[in-house]
Amino acid sequence: MSKRLFIRTYGCQMNVYDSERIAESLAVHGWSRASSPEEADLVLLNTCHVREKAAEKVYSELGRLKRLRERRAAEGKELLLAVAGCVAQAEGAAMLERAPFVDFVVGPQAYHRLPELLARRERARGGQLATDFPVESKFDELPERSGEGRVSAYLSVQEGCDKFCTFCVVPYTRGAETSRPVRAVLEEARRLIELGARELVLLGQNVNAYHGEGPDGRSWSLARLLEALAELPGLVRLRYTTSHPKDMDEDLVRAHARIPQLAPYLHLPVQSGSDRVLAAMNRGYTADEYRRIVDRLRALRPDIALSSDFIVGFPGESEADFEATLRLVEDVGFAQAYSFKFSPRPGTPAAAMRGQIKESVKAERLARLQALLQAQADAFNRATVGRTLEVLIEGEGRYPGQLRGRTPYQQPVHLPADGLSPGDLALVTIVASHPHSLAGRRAGAERECRA
Ligand code: SAM
Ligand code: SF4
Ligand code: F3S
Numbered sequence: 087m088s089k090r091l092f093i094r095t096y097g098c099q100m101n102v103y104d105s106e107r108i109a110e111s112l113a114v115h116g117w118s119r120a121s122s123p124e125e126a127d128l129v130l131l132n133t134c135h136v137r138e139k140a141a142e143k144v145y146s147e148l149g150r151l152k153r154l155r156e157r158r159a160a161e162g163k164e165l166l167l168a169v170a171g172c173v174a175q176a177e178g179a180a181m182l183e184r185a186p187f188v189d190f191v192v193g194p195q196a197y198h199r200l201p202e203l204l205a206r207r208e209r210a211r212g213g214q215l216a217t218d219f220p221v222e223s224k225f226d227e228l229p230e231r232s233g234e235g236r237v238s239a240y241l242s243v244q245e246g247c248d249k250f251c252t253f254c255v256v257p258y259t260r261g262a263e264t265s266r267p268v269r270a271v272l273e274e275a276r277r278l279i280e281l282g283a284r285e286l287v288l289l290g291q292n293v294n295a296y297h298g299e300g301p302d303g304r305s306w307s308l309a310r311l312l313e314a315l316a317e318l319p320g321l322v323r324l325r326y327t328t329s330h331p332k333d334m335d336e337d338l339v340r341a342h343a344r345i346p347q348l349a350p351y352l353h354l355p356v357q358s359g360s361d362r363v364l365a366a367m368n369r370g371y372t373a374d375e376y377r378r379i380v381d382r383l384r385a386l387r388p389d390i391a392l393s394s395d396f397i398v399g400f401p402g403e404s405e406a407d408f409e410a411t412l413r414l415v416e417d418v419g420f421a422q423a424y425s426f427k428f429s430p431r432p433g434t435p436a437a438a439m440r441g442q443i444k445e446s447v448k449a450e451r452l453a454r455l456q457a458l459l460q461a462q463a464d465a466f467n468r469a470t471v472g473r474t475l476e477v478l479i480e481g482e483g484r485y486p487g488q489l490r491g492r493t494p495y496q497q498p499v500h501l502p503a504d505g506l507s508p509g510d511l512a513l514v515t516i517v518a519s520h521p522h523s524l525a526g527r528r529a530g531a532e533r534e535c536r537a
Contacts, residue, residue, distance in 0.1 A: 088117070089118075089127045089128065090119070090125055090128070091120060091128050091129075092120040092122060092128070092129045092130070093108065093119075093131075093132060094123075094132070095132045096131070096132065096134040096143065096171070097132070097134025097135075097140060097171065098134065098136075099287065099327065100245070100289050101133075101134060101171055101172075102240060103240040103241070104170070104171070104197060104242075106240070107197070108132070108170065108197050110228070110231065110232050110233055111197075111201060111229055112128075112200065112204075113232065113233075114229050123154055126165070127166060128165075128168060129151055129154075129167055129168070130167075131151075131167075131170070132170045132171040133171035134171060135259050135431070136172070136254070136256070137431075138430075139429070144169065148185050151167055152167075152187050155187060166189045166190070166207070167188050167190070168188070168191075168192065168200070169188055169191050169192075170191075170194070170197050171194060172194065172256075172260065174192055174193050175194055175195075175217050175258075176255060176258065177191075178215065178217040179215055182215060186213065188213055190204075190213070190215075191213065191215045191216070192216045193217035193219075194245075195220065195224055195260075196219075198227040199216045199227075219261050223264075223266075225270060230277060231277045232281070233281065234281075235281035235282035236278075236480075237282060237285060237479070237480045237508050238284070238323075238478065238492070239278040239281075239283035239285070239287070240286075240287050240289050241271065241274055241275060241278060241286050241289065242266070242290065243265065243289065243290055243293065243298065244263065244265045244290030244293050245261070245263070245264055245291065246261040246262045246263045247260060247292050248295075249368070251368050251369060252366065252368045252434060252435040252439070253397060253428060253434055253436040254434060255431045255433070255434060260291055263291075263292060265295075265299075266298050267299045268300045268301060270298075271288075271311060272315070275315055275321070276318060279318060279319075279320045282509060283320075283321070284509050285322065285323035285324070286315065286323075286324055287325045288308075288311075288312075288324070288326040291328065292328070292330050292333065293326045294335075294338055295330065307335070307337055308338055309335075312326070312345055313345060316345045316347045316348070323349055323494070323511070324345065324347045324348050324349065325348075325351065327353045328395075329352065329355075331354055331355075331356065331369075331371045331376050332370045332371055334383075339379070339382050339383055342390060343386040350387055350389045350390045350391065350494050351392075351421070351495045352383065352391075352392055352393070353393045354376075354379070354380075354392055354394055355394050355395035355396075356395070356414065356418075357369060357395060357397050358373075358396070358400065358403070359411035359415070360373065360408070360411060361410075362402075363402070363403050366401070366402060366439070367397075367400060367436070373410065376414070377414070377417060380392060392419075393422040393423055393496075394420055394423045395424045395426070396411065396423060396424070396425040396426070396459075397425075397427075397428050398411070398425065398426070398448055399428040399448030399451060400436065400443070401428070401436055401442050401443065402439065403428075408454075408455075412454070412455065415455070419462055420462050420466075421463060422466075422496070423459040423462075425452060425456055425459060427445075427449065428443065428448065464519075467497060467524065470495070470497065470519065470524060471517065471524075472515070472516065473516055474513050474516075474529045475494060475513070475516060476493070476494060476511055476514075477491040477492065477501070477511070477512055477513075478510075478511050479512060480492060483501070484500065487502060487503050488501070488503065489503050489506055490523075491512070491514070493516075497523070497524050498523040499514060499525070499526045500524075500525055500526070501514055501527055502528070504527070506528060512529075514526040514527065514528055
């Protein structure tokens, strides 16, 4: 009988990508996917360490799984538990001490060793740890992409980060910045297209710092990689995330005008609108430099929409600093955004800085910022009503006869099938804007769509 695997993924898209690759690498060894921990022989938590709340969730989930494991043991059966991702990397052996019932702790650069650790576990009891940064690249060890195939597929092209923003754990959990060679990216892209992908989302903690080795032996920029990918037959849309403003060079800005497949949508985290705070964060740009990048992008690609990340309550952030963030938001105008209260992370410089902000002040600033960002997002969504946009159909909708897809601006759209199927790129007229999605109909078709 095949063994069943359940994966719960926390954190960013890179973790989603890693979870897919973990499942594929175990599928080769006879593991199929379970739809709940109760049905599984192995439960893997792919974890995030970026904010305290995210990391805490792991331990409460592990507490629940421990009880499930005990119930299973009482029936004479085994449930294996694995922790992967950034909490695994940050805690390493300490995790096996704090949660000794965990069988495997594997870091983001070592999860290709999971099949080997599973085999070792059959021979010997005790927790297995793999949180080193092995000399072999996991990408060379993982099996070829398989799985169900997605219309919009993630593809990691760059990993790690050397920027060391003072608030961030990523450089410690994901290691130094590395780029995959162009050949490996193109191979994986072709395979994903064979499996049904029509859109690729290139991933990296710092994706626009990409500098992978090209087939000519030289280092290729992200813009050049995007151009090569745009040549692949069958691919209709390209995106990339997450970019750092410092690496938003002219070539990449121009790529938005040059490459028709490149969606007119960019996630460009700014974090703060105050130069003083940006300097303390070690971001490497000023608020006006960020504004200028946006101006350049809009000059070359007037329909581009932006999204961003913000942190409020960074140590030393004054009311005036916070107001500078609000001003930047008003000046730029975002289609979407994520905003967070500063969360002091162990071992990062900001956690030890003077001027930590009271929780109540953080909460009040976050509420003000989110009200403004939400108003902008609502206005952006409402402004698409009546427009006809290219929608990539990604799958079935909530109701029979309904499909769901995404606009170039990442907005989810529900629409009646009207002869369309997943994978189609269709012209869709947006007829209504609801809180979490848009409703549309195929351009020229008469019926409207329930949201
Ligand atoms: N590499 C991306 C960049 O440079 O913006 C971001 C990666 S991080 C995984 C995603 C977001 O989490 C960041 O943009 C930041 O807004 C937020 N974040 C990171 N560390 C944080 C912290 N200590 N407290 C609150 N938010 C944090
Ligand atoms: Fe973290 Fe800064 Fe690197 Fe982004 S650029 S991953 S925020 S250190
Ligand atoms: Fe979290 Fe690690 Fe991603 S800390 S946001 S899962 S890189």
